[in-house]
Amino acid sequence: MKIYLIGMMGSGKSTVGKLLSERLKIKFVDLDSIIEDKTHKTVAEIFEQNGENHFRELESNILEKSKGVEGVVACGGGIILDEKNRHILKSSGEIIFLKSSVSELVKRLHSADDRPLLADKQIEKELDIIWSARKILYEQTAHLIISVDGRTPKEITELILDQLY
Numbered sequence: 001m002k003i004y005l006i007g008m009m010g011s012g013k014s015t016v017g018k019l020l021s022e023r024l025k026i027k028f029v030d031l032d033s034i035i036e037d038k039t040h041k042t043v044a045e046i047f048e049q050n051g052e053n054h055f056r057e058l059e060s061n062i063l064e065k066s067k068g069v070e071g072v073v074a075c076g077g078g079i080i081l082d083e084k085n086r087h088i089l090k091s092s093g094e095i096i097f098l099k100s101s102v103s104e105l106v107k108r109l110h111s112a113d114d115r116p117l118l119a120d121k122q123i124e125k126e127l128d129i130i131w132s133a134r135k136i137l138y139e140q141t142a143h144l145i146i147s148v149d150g151r152t153p154k155e156i157t158e159l160i161l162d163q164l165y
């Protein structure tokens with residue numbers, strides 16, 4: 001079984017992904033963490049030293065390589081920007097979109113140090129811009145949409161399990 005979690009930064013993909021993998025007794029994989037392990041750099045350092053385009057290439061390569069992995073895969077928020085990535089997602093597993101309002105994301109992302117797209121920006125304004133550009137892509141790519149506002153990671157996990165089976 002393969003489940004991809006997609007959604008904006010701060011929507012809870014990694015936390016929910018871990019809980020979900022424990023419940024399903026399958027592996028948990030975080031694409032950003034794999035990139036960090038392989039490059040020995042943080043995502044923020046890659047953005048700063050090599051630029052966003054380079055990060056996107058690494059992200060696509062890792063997604064391609066993880067196609068055959070069985071487990072829950074937490075994807076970086078921007079995975080859906082690339083059409084080829086969307087195709088890989090759709091053809092390799094069940095895609096769950098953790099949908100959050102921007103105001104909820106702002107609450108969760110009070111420190112954006114590890115989110116280079118938000119660094120030195122007004123967080124709410126920037127998230128609004130990113131959300132407007134991506135909303136449709138998340139919705140069109142997902143097989144299942146789960147609203148996360150006001151829900152704990154455990155509640156979100158149970159909701160996913162209810163809807164999956």
Ligand code: S3P
Pocket residue numbers: 007008009010013032043075076077078079114115116117
């Ligand atoms: C990004 C989200 C981040 C990370 C990178 C870019 C994005 O992952 O991949 O900073 O474009 O939304 P998270 O969604 O896990 O924060």
